[in-house]
Amino acid sequence: MKTDTTKVAGDSCDEKFVKLSGDKLTSINGEGQEHSYTVTQEVKVTCDGKEAKMTDLKSGDTIRMTTSKDDKTKILAVDCGKHIPSLSHPEASATAK
Numbered sequence: 001m002k003t004d005t006t007k008v009a010g011d012s013c014d015e016k017f018v019k020l021s022g023d024k025l026t027s028i029n030g031e032g033q034e035h036s037y038t039v040t041q042e043v044k045v046t047c048d049g050k051e052a053k054m055t056d057l058k059s060g061d062t063i064r065m066t067t068s069k070d071d072k073t074k075i076l077a078v079d080c081g082k083h084i085p086s087l088s089h090p091e092a093s094a095t096a097k
Contacts, residue, residue: 010069016087017061017080020054025075027063030087037065037075048081062086 015027015035025037045052057063062084066077 010067010072012064012066014062014064014084014087017057017063018059020057025054025065025078027065037067037073039075039078040068043075044077046077046079046081048083052080054078 018026064079068074
């Protein structure tokens, strides 16, 4: 039996949510680098352990994203809430230098 490997979970990462535009999610990592990801149709979103929607995310929220094993730019799941440690504000530290 053949498996659709694009739906197999890969790594997860914590980043700050910036915006969602169509199926493109923009975020910033702890070093202040901006990344763009594709949100899959089947994305599972949770906030504080409860089912949520991508539109529930707010700019600045720390999110934990799970990417596809075969395509690190595709997001399969997004989690947010108090249980995810906050990231430092790299944009603030960059202006302080």
